[in-house]
Amino acid sequence: MTLPIVHHAPDIDRVRANTEPAINERIDRASQYRLQVQSGESAAAITQHIAKLDREWDVERLIELESSTMGLTGLVLSVLISPKFLFLPGVVSTMVLLHAVQGWYPLLPIFRRLGLRSQNEIDRERFGMKALRGDLATIPSGEAVERARAAWQAVSL
Amino acid sequence: MSVTEVLQSPDRVRAHTAREINERIDQDTQLCLERLADKSKEEITEHLHELSREWDMERRLQANASLLALSGVILGATASKKWLTVPAVVFSFFLQHSLQGWCPPVPIFRRFGARTSKEIHREKYALKALRGDFDHLATTPSGK
Numbered sequence: 001m002t003l004p005i006v007h008h009a010p011d012i013d014r015v016r017a018n019t020e021p022a023i024n025e026r027i028d029r030a031s032q033y034r035l036q037v038q039s040g041e042s043a044a045a046i047t048q049h050i051a052k053l054d055r056e057w058d059v060e061r062l063i064e065l066e067s068s069t070m071g072l073t074g075l076v077l078s079v080l081i082s083p084k085f086l087f088l089p090g091v092v093s094t095m096v097l098l099h100a101v102q103g104w105y106p107l108l109p110i111f112r113r114l115g116l117r118s119q120n121e122i123d124r125e126r127f128g129m130k131a132l133r134g135d136l137a138t139i140p141s142g143e144a145v146e147r148a149r150a151a152w153q154a155v156s157l
Numbered sequence: 158m159s160v161t162e163v164l165q166s167p168d169r170v171r172a173h174t175a176r177e178i179n180e181r182i183d184q185d186t187q188l189c190l191e192r193l194a195d196k197s198k199e200e201i202t203e204h205l206h207e208l209s210r211e212w213d214m215e216r217r218l219q220a221n222a223s224l225l226a227l228s229g230v231i232l233g234a235t236a237s238k239k240w241l242t243v244p245a246v247v248f249s250f251f252l253q254h255s256l257q258g259w260c261p262p263v264p265i266f267r268r269f270g271a272r273t274s275k276e277i278h279r280e281k282y283a284l285k286a287l288r289g290d291f292d293h294l295a296t297t298p299s300g301k
Binding site (some may be wrong): 013064065068071086089097 | 167169181186187190191193195196204213215216217218219220222223224226227230231233234241244245248249251252255256274275278279282283284286287289291293294
Protein backbone atom coordinates (compact mmCIF):
# COMPACT_ATOMS: atom_id res chain seq x y z
CA MET A 1 0.00 0.00 0.00
CA THR A 2 1.33 3.46 -0.84
CA LEU A 3 1.06 6.28 1.63
CA PRO A 4 1.00 9.45 -0.43
CA ILE A 5 1.26 11.91 2.44
CA VAL A 6 4.86 11.12 3.18
CA HIS A 7 6.25 11.83 -0.24
CA HIS A 8 5.94 15.54 -0.88
CA ALA A 9 7.71 17.66 1.72
CA PRO A 10 11.04 18.85 0.32
CA ASP A 11 11.65 21.16 3.25
CA ILE A 12 14.64 23.14 4.27
CA ASP A 13 15.28 21.25 7.49
CA ARG A 14 18.67 22.12 8.93
CA VAL A 15 18.79 18.95 11.02
CA ARG A 16 18.11 16.72 8.02
CA ALA A 17 20.55 18.70 5.90
CA ASN A 18 23.28 17.88 8.44
CA THR A 19 22.48 14.18 8.73
CA GLU A 20 23.82 11.34 6.60
CA PRO A 21 21.23 10.40 3.92
CA ALA A 22 21.17 6.79 5.15
CA ILE A 23 20.15 7.90 8.65
CA ASN A 24 17.48 10.24 7.28
CA GLU A 25 16.13 7.36 5.22
CA ARG A 26 16.05 5.05 8.21
CA ILE A 27 14.10 7.64 10.21
CA ASP A 28 11.68 8.15 7.29
CA ARG A 29 11.14 4.42 6.84
CA ALA A 30 10.32 3.99 10.52
CA SER A 31 7.80 6.81 10.21
CA GLN A 32 6.26 5.31 7.07
CA TYR A 33 6.02 1.94 8.76
CA ARG A 34 4.13 3.45 11.68
CA LEU A 35 1.74 5.15 9.25
CA GLN A 36 1.23 1.83 7.53
CA VAL A 37 0.47 0.09 10.82
CA GLN A 38 -1.92 2.82 11.94
CA SER A 39 -3.73 2.94 8.59
CA GLY A 40 -5.39 -0.33 9.56
CA GLU A 41 -6.29 0.87 13.03
CA SER A 42 -9.35 2.64 14.43
CA ALA A 43 -9.61 6.43 14.74
CA ALA A 44 -9.22 6.07 18.51
CA ALA A 45 -5.93 4.22 18.13
CA ILE A 46 -4.67 6.91 15.74
CA THR A 47 -5.67 9.60 18.24
CA GLN A 48 -3.67 7.79 20.89
CA HIS A 49 -0.66 7.64 18.60
CA ILE A 50 -0.95 11.38 17.86
CA ALA A 51 -0.92 12.11 21.61
CA LYS A 52 2.30 10.12 21.83
CA LEU A 53 3.83 12.16 19.00
CA ASP A 54 2.81 15.36 20.82
CA ARG A 55 4.94 14.34 23.77
CA GLU A 56 7.96 13.25 21.73
CA TRP A 57 11.19 15.18 22.40
CA ASP A 58 12.59 16.70 19.26
CA VAL A 59 16.32 17.03 18.63
CA GLU A 60 16.33 20.77 19.50
CA ARG A 61 15.05 20.08 22.97
CA LEU A 62 17.71 17.47 23.63
CA ILE A 63 20.46 19.76 22.32
CA GLU A 64 19.21 22.49 24.67
CA LEU A 65 19.23 20.11 27.63
CA GLU A 66 22.64 18.67 26.82
CA SER A 67 24.38 21.96 25.98
CA SER A 68 23.12 23.82 29.04
CA THR A 69 24.17 20.94 31.32
CA MET A 70 27.64 20.82 29.74
CA GLY A 71 27.98 24.60 29.93
CA LEU A 72 26.99 24.74 33.60
CA THR A 73 29.34 21.85 34.44
CA GLY A 74 32.23 23.67 32.75
CA LEU A 75 31.47 26.87 34.68
CA VAL A 76 31.36 25.05 38.02
CA LEU A 77 34.65 23.24 37.25
CA SER A 78 36.29 26.49 36.19
CA VAL A 79 35.42 28.09 39.53
CA LEU A 80 36.27 25.04 41.66
CA ILE A 81 39.29 23.54 39.90
CA SER A 82 40.91 25.57 37.16
CA PRO A 83 39.94 28.48 34.90
CA LYS A 84 41.04 26.28 32.00
CA PHE A 85 37.64 24.59 32.19
CA LEU A 86 36.16 27.76 30.71
CA PHE A 87 36.91 26.27 27.30
CA LEU A 88 33.94 23.96 27.88
CA PRO A 89 31.19 26.63 28.10
CA GLY A 90 33.12 28.52 25.41
CA VAL A 91 33.02 25.59 22.99
CA VAL A 92 29.45 24.62 23.91
CA SER A 93 28.04 28.10 23.28
CA THR A 94 29.94 28.38 20.00
CA MET A 95 28.52 25.03 18.88
CA VAL A 96 24.95 26.00 19.83
CA LEU A 97 25.39 29.22 17.88
CA LEU A 98 26.63 27.22 14.90
CA HIS A 99 23.67 24.87 15.25
CA ALA A 100 21.19 27.76 15.37
CA VAL A 101 22.65 29.44 12.31
CA GLN A 102 23.79 26.55 10.13
CA GLY A 103 22.40 23.40 11.73
CA TRP A 104 25.45 21.24 12.46
CA TYR A 105 26.19 20.19 16.03
CA PRO A 106 28.94 17.83 17.26
CA LEU A 107 26.50 15.43 18.93
CA LEU A 108 23.93 15.59 16.13
CA PRO A 109 25.20 12.40 14.40
CA ILE A 110 24.82 10.50 17.70
CA PHE A 111 21.39 11.91 18.48
CA ARG A 112 20.23 11.11 14.95
CA ARG A 113 21.53 7.56 15.17
CA LEU A 114 19.55 7.19 18.38
CA GLY A 115 16.49 8.10 16.31
CA LEU A 116 15.88 11.63 17.56
CA ARG A 117 13.81 13.58 15.07
CA SER A 118 13.40 17.19 14.07
CA GLN A 119 10.00 18.73 14.81
CA ASN A 120 9.53 18.79 11.05
CA GLU A 121 9.76 15.01 10.88
CA ILE A 122 7.55 14.49 13.93
CA ASP A 123 4.89 16.82 12.53
CA ARG A 124 5.04 15.13 9.15
CA GLU A 125 4.11 11.85 10.80
CA ARG A 126 1.56 13.66 12.95
CA PHE A 127 -0.26 15.20 10.00
CA GLY A 128 0.09 11.91 8.15
CA MET A 129 -1.80 10.33 11.05
CA LYS A 130 -4.39 13.12 10.93
CA ALA A 131 -4.83 12.48 7.22
CA LEU A 132 -5.36 8.78 7.91
CA ARG A 133 -7.95 9.68 10.55
CA GLY A 134 -9.76 11.71 7.88
CA ASP A 135 -9.11 15.17 9.33
CA LEU A 136 -7.54 16.71 6.26
CA ALA A 137 -9.84 15.71 3.43
CA THR A 138 -12.72 17.94 4.48
CA ILE A 139 -11.93 21.33 2.92
CA PRO A 140 -15.17 22.31 1.15
CA SER A 141 -15.28 24.43 -1.97
CA GLY A 142 -16.77 27.87 -1.44
CA GLU A 143 -15.86 31.22 0.07
CA ALA A 144 -12.19 31.81 0.88
CA VAL A 145 -13.02 32.62 4.50
CA GLU A 146 -14.93 29.38 4.95
CA ARG A 147 -12.23 27.33 3.28
CA ALA A 148 -9.58 28.95 5.46
CA ARG A 149 -11.63 28.24 8.57
CA ALA A 150 -12.11 24.61 7.57
CA ALA A 151 -8.38 24.21 6.93
CA TRP A 152 -7.57 25.78 10.30
CA GLN A 153 -9.99 23.43 12.06
CA ALA A 154 -8.58 20.45 10.20
CA VAL A 155 -5.06 21.07 11.49
CA SER A 156 -6.07 21.96 15.07
CA LEU A 157 -3.41 21.04 17.58
CA MET B 158 -9.27 28.62 23.23
CA SER B 159 -9.87 28.25 26.97
CA VAL B 160 -7.18 28.41 29.66
CA THR B 161 -7.31 24.67 30.29
CA GLU B 162 -6.85 24.00 26.61
CA VAL B 163 -3.75 26.18 26.59
CA LEU B 164 -2.39 24.45 29.67
CA GLN B 165 -3.03 21.00 28.22
CA SER B 166 -1.57 22.06 24.93
CA PRO B 167 1.15 19.69 23.76
CA ASP B 168 3.24 22.75 22.94
CA ARG B 169 5.29 23.75 25.98
CA VAL B 170 5.98 27.29 24.77
CA ARG B 171 2.27 27.93 24.11
CA ALA B 172 1.48 26.61 27.56
CA HIS B 173 3.76 29.28 29.05
CA THR B 174 2.52 32.17 26.92
CA ALA B 175 -0.25 34.59 27.92
CA ARG B 176 -3.54 33.54 26.39
CA GLU B 177 -4.08 36.76 24.45
CA ILE B 178 -0.61 36.48 22.87
CA ASN B 179 -1.34 32.91 21.72
CA GLU B 180 -4.68 34.11 20.34
CA ARG B 181 -3.02 36.98 18.50
CA ILE B 182 -0.50 34.61 16.92
CA ASP B 183 -3.30 32.21 15.91
CA GLN B 184 -5.35 35.07 14.47
CA ASP B 185 -2.41 36.18 12.34
CA THR B 186 -2.10 32.64 11.00
CA GLN B 187 -5.83 32.46 10.29
CA LEU B 188 -5.75 35.80 8.47
CA CYS B 189 -2.88 34.54 6.37
CA LEU B 190 -4.90 31.39 5.50
CA GLU B 191 -7.91 33.53 4.54
CA ARG B 192 -5.72 35.67 2.31
CA LEU B 193 -4.27 32.63 0.55
CA ALA B 194 -7.38 30.39 0.44
CA ASP B 195 -8.49 31.45 -3.05
CA LYS B 196 -5.01 32.09 -4.43
CA SER B 197 -3.37 29.89 -7.05
CA LYS B 198 -1.39 26.77 -6.18
CA GLU B 199 1.82 28.55 -7.20
CA GLU B 200 1.24 31.37 -4.72
CA ILE B 201 0.52 28.90 -1.93
CA THR B 202 3.67 26.96 -2.82
CA GLU B 203 5.68 30.17 -2.66
CA HIS B 204 4.31 30.92 0.79
CA LEU B 205 5.16 27.37 1.90
CA HIS B 206 8.78 28.03 0.92
CA GLU B 207 8.72 31.19 3.01
CA LEU B 208 7.38 29.22 5.96
CA SER B 209 10.20 26.68 5.76
CA ARG B 210 12.66 29.55 6.13
CA GLU B 211 10.94 31.06 9.17
CA TRP B 212 13.01 30.96 12.37
CA ASP B 213 11.03 29.20 15.06
CA MET B 214 11.20 29.97 18.77
CA GLU B 215 13.83 27.31 19.59
CA ARG B 216 16.18 28.55 16.92
CA ARG B 217 15.91 32.16 18.09
CA LEU B 218 16.45 31.13 21.71
CA GLN B 219 19.50 29.05 20.76
CA ALA B 220 21.07 31.96 18.89
CA ASN B 221 20.22 34.38 21.69
CA ALA B 222 21.43 32.17 24.55
CA SER B 223 24.65 31.08 22.84
CA LEU B 224 25.60 34.67 21.94
CA LEU B 225 24.98 35.86 25.50
CA ALA B 226 26.79 32.92 27.09
CA LEU B 227 29.75 33.19 24.72
CA SER B 228 30.15 36.92 25.41
CA GLY B 229 30.00 36.24 29.14
CA VAL B 230 32.64 33.51 28.92
CA ILE B 231 34.99 35.71 26.86
CA LEU B 232 34.58 38.65 29.23
CA GLY B 233 34.96 36.30 32.20
CA ALA B 234 38.24 34.97 30.83
CA THR B 235 39.69 38.32 29.79
CA ALA B 236 38.16 41.07 31.95
CA SER B 237 36.71 39.97 35.28
CA LYS B 238 35.50 36.68 36.69
CA LYS B 239 32.28 38.43 37.70
CA TRP B 240 31.19 38.21 34.07
CA LEU B 241 30.84 34.44 34.49
CA THR B 242 27.49 35.08 36.17
CA VAL B 243 26.15 35.84 32.66
CA PRO B 244 26.75 32.34 31.18
CA ALA B 245 25.72 30.79 34.53
CA VAL B 246 22.34 32.55 34.44
CA VAL B 247 21.89 31.95 30.70
CA PHE B 248 22.67 28.22 30.86
CA SER B 249 20.41 27.79 33.90
CA PHE B 250 17.47 29.39 32.14
CA PHE B 251 18.24 27.46 28.97
CA LEU B 252 18.14 24.25 30.99
CA GLN B 253 14.84 25.30 32.50
CA HIS B 254 13.52 26.09 29.04
CA SER B 255 14.40 22.66 27.68
CA LEU B 256 12.61 20.94 30.56
CA GLN B 257 9.71 23.26 31.19
CA GLY B 258 9.30 25.53 28.20
CA TRP B 259 9.85 28.90 29.76
CA CYS B 260 12.81 31.25 30.00
CA PRO B 261 12.93 35.09 30.24
CA PRO B 262 13.20 35.83 26.49
CA VAL B 263 10.15 33.66 25.66
CA PRO B 264 7.47 36.26 26.53
CA ILE B 265 9.45 38.98 24.74
CA PHE B 266 9.96 36.92 21.57
CA ARG B 267 6.30 35.81 21.66
CA ARG B 268 5.16 39.43 21.79
CA PHE B 269 7.19 40.04 18.64
CA GLY B 270 5.34 37.14 17.02
CA ALA B 271 7.95 34.36 17.23
CA ARG B 272 6.15 31.09 16.58
CA THR B 273 6.92 27.58 17.74
CA SER B 274 7.78 25.05 15.06
CA LYS B 275 4.45 23.33 15.77
CA GLU B 276 2.57 26.55 15.03
CA ILE B 277 4.50 27.05 11.81
CA HIS B 278 3.79 23.46 10.75
CA ARG B 279 0.13 23.93 11.54
CA GLU B 280 -0.02 26.76 9.03
CA LYS B 281 2.01 24.71 6.58
CA TYR B 282 -0.32 21.72 6.61
CA ALA B 283 -3.43 23.95 6.51
CA LEU B 284 -2.01 25.51 3.35
CA LYS B 285 -1.23 22.09 1.94
CA ALA B 286 -4.86 21.13 2.58
CA LEU B 287 -6.03 24.33 0.85
CA ARG B 288 -3.70 23.60 -2.06
CA GLY B 289 -5.50 20.28 -2.44
CA ASP B 290 -2.62 18.00 -1.39
CA PHE B 291 -4.99 15.78 0.55
CA ASP B 292 -7.98 15.83 -1.82
CA HIS B 293 -7.27 12.36 -3.15
CA LEU B 294 -7.70 11.00 0.39
CA ALA B 295 -11.40 11.92 0.31
CA THR B 296 -12.08 8.96 -1.98
CA THR B 297 -10.40 6.43 0.29
CA PRO B 298 -12.65 4.83 2.90
CA SER B 299 -12.35 6.73 6.18
CA GLY B 300 -14.04 6.71 9.56
CA LYS B 301 -12.89 3.23 10.42
